Amino acid sequence: MKYISTRGGMAPQSFSDILLEGLAPDGGLTVPETIPQVSAETREQWRGLGYAELAAEILSLFIDDIPREDLRRLTAAAYNTEVFPGPQMVPLKPLKGGMSLLGLSEGPTLAFKDMAMQFLGQIFEYVLEKRGTTLNILGATSGDTGSAAEYAMRGKRGVSVFMLSPQGRMSAFQRAQMYSLQDENIHNIAVAGVFDDCQDIVKALAGDLEFKSAYRLGAVNSINWARIAAQVVYYFWGWLRATDQSGPQQVSFCVPSGNFGNILAGHIAREMGLPIRRLVLATNENNVLEEFFRTGVYRPRSAAQTHATSSPSMDISKASNFERFVFDLLGRDPQRLANVWKKLDSAGYFDLSELKPDFEGRYGFVSGTSSHADRLATIRKVKEESGVLIDPHTADGVKVAETYVEPGVPMLVLETALPAKFAETIVEAIGEEPPVPAHLGDLASLPQRVVNLDCDVEQVREYIRKHAPVQGAAAS
């Protein structure tokens, strides 16, 4: 299995070669040269597997330069009840109206990003050790991604994390979650500014190629292919739990979407042969993706046109993984893809409305949006009808999924976070605080470890200089 760039300008590379890189050298995204196929027979053989075993089977289709035994060890370390402490690692929770939740938020940061990030932590450590090198992950977060990355990388040899967050702009829960980590390789840096300031500092440092290479800076952003591959696993898992050998074989999935990473994995699973009837894409008020699936026009927004909503992890202006789907939509033709992106860069949009029949007909995609009022009403309704408390992002999913439920086709809504993370909106919806999972009960009282810096690139640069491990030392 080799990887290529969506824009055609990269010689085929192995998985381990693309693992630690961001964009392909030509500015495109890396994708597998061909999509591996899974037969109905193989699928049935997978029914009895536990989550970690299933993950090893599926990931081995994308990763052929790491021995199968090692891969099994890595998935066993990522997916176990110590990391995902619920009664079931990825439970299916039935709701009224033909829907179920696929519980992806049982991990350390109570959001689905843990599912992929925990595997990433294991495989980063493994590949860095094999190559005798180290990596300093530099990132900016407004909450979710940063904490998932820190919990995945904590204590891992060869990896340090420098995570910038905006001073005083995260919830008390998010601060406690990130800043209570005492691991030496995790560095929380609170910057006196907003999230965009943090991101600008990251861009400035990562854009300084000399500094970047001297300090081996890397990222764990949502375009990382290993994250997508790890997410494919739970579509198979959900399908296997929602069907049996004798019953209906088709399942639909609804995915609360932002950067198109989560639902892209569903698209890959479907292309691998998993009988997915529909992939329902749900957005909040920032509906750039819903607009594309409705009209065929993709028009990213400016920061000023991007709303701050009560499902903040879906507040995106452009969808960083979308290029991978468009690559398939254009018949995996890198020249056509490159032309479309040229148009996007020059005109600010592209129009693929001539391909609209394929969106649903060939790829199963449909879409819908949800508003703040919808979110509140859905949280209330699901609680009353099914006794399940859902978070605002999952509520966007349930709201949109309802319109696409069909008799005899289970509709699985991906639960992208637990309500405990978004107490304010839950209180607005039901007038009560959401319960905090037992294992996090004392989080608020733990000592916090964070440095406060000015909104200044040079201060952050100096901090990394002082605290980045010397090459080679961390691998011992």
Ligand SMILES: *Cc1c(COP(=O)(O)O)cnc(C)c1O
């Ligand atoms: C990241 C995130 C999303 C959006 O997922 P994408 O892969 O960016 O589409 C939705 N909900 C929650 C809670 C998230 O953290």
